[in-house]
Amino acid sequence: MIKTFFRKRNQKETKKQQIKPTPAQRLQKGISFCYVGAVCFLCLGNMSVYAAGDPLSVVNNLSTFIFSLIRAIGLILLGFGIVQVGLSLKSHDPSQRANGFLTLAGGLIITFAKEILDLIMG
Numbered sequence: 001m002i003k004t005f006f007r008k009r010n011q012k013e014t015k016k017q018q019i020k021p022t023p024a025q026r027l028q029k030g031i032s033f034c035y036v037g038a039v040c041f042l043c044l045g046n047m048s049v050y051a052a053g054d055p056l057s058v059v060n061n062l063s064t065f066i067f068s069l070i071r072a073i074g075l076i077l078l079g080f081g082i083v084q085v086g087l088s089l090k091s092h093d094p095s096q097r098a099n100g101f102l103t104l105a106g107g108l109i110i111t112f113a114k115e116i117l118d119l120i121m122g
Contacts, residue, residue: 028083032080032083035076035079036076036079039072039075039076039079040072043068043069043071043072043075067113067114070110070113070114071110071111071113071114073110074107074108074109074110074111074112074113075107075111076107077103077106077107077110077111078104078107078108078111079107080103080107081100081101081102081103081104081105081106081107082100082104083100084096084099084100084103084104085097085100085101085104086100087100088100
């Protein structure tokens with residue numbers, strides 16, 4: 001009887017001790033969601049893909065649409081990399097700083113993937 005009382009009491013205490021995000025973490029999460037929404041809105045808001053009579057133009061329109069999606073993903077990674085580098089500078093964490101710069105470089109490469117491919121193809 002006493003063991004079950006203490007077991008129930010410990011379960012109630014562990015439920016109370018759940019970690020809640022700080023206001024700064026909630027603000028950062030809200031800013032991240034706003035940034036992602038703005039990038040998606042700006043990159044995908046006015047993109048139209050129309051099927052024309054020429055099959056080659058259909059393929060070109062689809063290619064343009066796919067590269068705009070890739071560019072949006074690259075911009076999101078670029079923004080996340082900037083935030084990660086900023087947070088690492090604040091906390092003086094070298095491993096997080098390295099990850100931030102790698103994410104930043106990857107975001108740049110993904111953002112400009114079409115231009116890089118055009119330069120390679122000539």
